Amino acid sequence: MAYQMNFTPVLARAPELVEGTINTVFLSAQSIAIGVTIGLAIALIRVDGPKWAAAAGATYVEAFRNTPLLVQLFLIFFGLPYMGVRLSANTAAILAISLNLGAYSTEIFRAGLLAIPRTQIEAGLALGLSRLQVMRYVIIVPALRIIYPALTGQLTLTLLGSSMASAISATELTLAAAKIESQTFRSLETFLIAAAIYIALTFVFRAIYWLIGLWLFRRKAPPAPVLVPLLERQPEARI
Amino acid sequence: MPALRIEKLRKSYGALPVLKGIDLSVENGDVVAIIGRSGSGKSTMLRCINGLEPFQEGSIEVAGHRVEGSSSRLRELRKEVGMVFQGYNLFPHLNVADNITLAPRVVKGVPRAECDALVQQVLSRVGLEEKAGAYPDELSGGQQQRVAIARSLAMKPKVMLFDEVTSALDPELTGEVLKTIAELAEAGMTMVLVTHEMSFARRVATRTVFMHEGRVWEEGLSETFFSSPQTPELQSFIAPNLN
Numbered sequence: 285m286a287y288q289m290n291f292t293p294v295l296a297r298a299p300e301l302v303e304g305t306i307n308t309v310f311l312s313a314q315s316i317a318i319g320v321t322i323g324l325a326i327a328l329i330r331v332d333g334p335k336w337a338a339a340a341g342a343t344y345v346e347a348f349r350n351t352p353l354l355v356q357l358f359l360i361f362f363g364l365p366y367m368g369v370r371l372s373a374n375t376a377a378i379l380a381i382s383l384n385l386g387a388y389s390t391e392i393f394r395a396g397l398l399a400i401p402r403t404q405i406e407a408g409l410a411l412g413l414s415r416l417q418v419m420r421y422v423i424i425v426p427a428l429r430i431i432y433p434a435l436t437g438q439l440t441l442t443l444l445g446s447s448m449a450s451a452i453s454a455t456e457l458t459l460a461a462a463k464i465e466s467q468t469f470r471s472l473e474t475f476l477i478a479a480a481i482y483i484a485l486t487f488v489f490r491a492i493y494w495l496i497g498l499w500l501f502r503r504k505a506p507p508a509p510v511l512v513p514l515l516e517r518q519p520e521a522r523i
Numbered sequence: 524m525p526a527l528r529i530e531k532l533r534k535s536y537g538a539l540p541v542l543k544g545i546d547l548s549v550e551n552g553d554v555v556a557i558i559g560r561s562g563s564g565k566s567t568m569l570r571c572i573n574g575l576e577p578f579q580e581g582s583i584e585v586a587g588h589r590v591e592g593s594s595s596r597l598r599e600l601r602k603e604v605g606m607v608f609q610g611y612n613l614f615p616h617l618n619v620a621d622n623i624t625l626a627p628r629v630v631k632g633v634p635r636a637e638c639d640a641l642v643q644q645v646l647s648r649v650g651l652e653e654k655a656g657a658y659p660d661e662l663s664g665g666q667q668q669r670v671a672i673a674r675s676l677a678m679k680p681k682v683m684l685f686d687e688v689t690s691a692l693d694p695e696l697t698g699e700v701l702k703t704i705a706e707l708a709e710a711g712m713t714m715v716l717v718t719h720e721m722s723f724a725r726r727v728a729t730r731t732v733f734m735h736e737g738r739v740w741e742e743g744l745s746e747t748f749f750s751s752p753q754t755p756e757l758q759s760f761i762a763p764n765l766n
């Protein structure tokens with residue numbers, strides 16, 4: 285006897301799914317914005333900062349890349365209160381996911397910065413730019429261009445990984461789905477819908493990365509069809 | 524006061540001595556060609572002059588600045604000492620106009636409104652007025668090198684350093700770059716150029732310097748330098764180029 289799929293009880297909870305989706309978008313977007321900023325800053329410090337700061341950055345990266353995101357969420361949400369820092373589940377989720385992405389993206393940004401030939405740096409210095417100005421005006425954009433596919437891939441992992449925040453009851457899509465499932469007992473239908481929403485979200489996010497890439501690398505990037513986001517292309521060999 | 528004065532310059536990479544006591548003086552408006560075998564220290568000396576490479580002993584004074592001290596003092600010096608590299612080193616993500624105006628804008632604070640005129644002015648000196656909107660990878664090697672020269676000129680340097688700027692170019696493209704440099708010489712720019720182009724050195728440089736084993740081995744006015752080399756090392760170095 286085949287299982288009879290019935291989406292009706294799940295679809296009746298559409299408002300909760302919509303709310304969960306919106307929460308996931310905000311949780312991910314904020315974590316991505318903060319995480320990428322952390323990653324870029326620490327990468328710059330690791331490449332060109334004072335030794336002690338570079339070492340501190342390396343320690344942070346190793347700590348967060350060698351522990352599970354779930355444990356990081358638990359530590360921040362359940363552990364920090366013992367040190368007098370009590371965060372709401374949503375804030376703890378943003379903090380944990382940002383720090384996790386910050387660690388991974390540090391390594392990605394660093395690879396890009398290190399791939400820029402020394403001669404570019406020297407050309408900038410020889411023109412009278414400071415090291416910081418060389419970073420900002422000469423190196424960052426070509427470096428980003430090299431690592432853009434790797435970075436956006438990491439951001440997709442972050443978007444999907446935000447579902448782990450449900451473990452500390454941060455409001456987001458997976459938590460909403462789990463609640464609906466526990467009340468309708470329609471596990472297959474509920475999580476199929478959740479999965480479909482995640483697929484739709486990744487498409488939307490990737491389209492946004494593609495648009496940002498078009499703007500960042502506006503130096504005549506070849507026109508790409510929107511449905512095959514630029515992220516999937518290999519960067520040209522030369523930068 | 525000379526545009527460039529190097530005294531007793533010594534530099535080593537770790538245990539490897541590369542410059543073993545260089546003395547060299549360049550007057551305003553002089554064009555000095557540096558020739559010598561690979562590894563004789565020509566690039567190293569040039570890079571010491573604008574502080575890209577630290578040195579251990581001796582002193583360098585260029586365009587009224589001593590090469591020493593903090594990075595902010597070096598930046599003051601580099602504003603007035605241009606450098607053009609063998610590999611052009613244009614910024615690939617910026618078009619020609621932005622390559623040219625980046626340093627004037629962020630280092631000297633030249634307002635955007637004056638940038639168009641600046642771009643046209645320096646591009647006309649290298650004969651590339653119509654390329655302001657092009658990107659580096661849309662240009663030939665010779666054109667890229669001329670843009671690199673224009674980019675240096677945009678800072679209005681008092682002294683320009685050229686490190687084998689035609690060595691990466693096909694023979695048919697070297698001519699246009701050498702012509703640009705010759706015109707700068709004509710216009711009175713003070714220049715130090717490391718080159719393998721003997722006939723060019725002879726024709727354009729007021730003086731030529733032969734570096735050998737980290738020393739200024741022989742130097743002189745270009746005419747007599749090439750026609751009557753004194754040391755056997757220089758004789759054997761230029762012999763293959765004489766015919």
Ligand SMILES: Nc1ncnc2c1ncn2[C@@H]1O[C@H](COP(=O)(O)OP(=O)(O)OP(=O)(O)O)[C@@H](O)[C@H]1O
Pocket residue numbers: 536539541559560561562563564565566567568
């Ligand atoms: N960054 C460096 N580290 C260690 N040794 C170096 C470095 N740069 C140059 N050298 C060494 O210093 C010596 C002089 O090099 P330099 O590049 O100044 O020679 P050059 O006269 O410009 O030669 P070429 O005609 O090949 O350009 C060489 O023996 C070279 O191997």
Ligand SMILES: [Mg+2]
Pocket residue numbers: 565566567686687
């Ligand atoms: Mg050299």
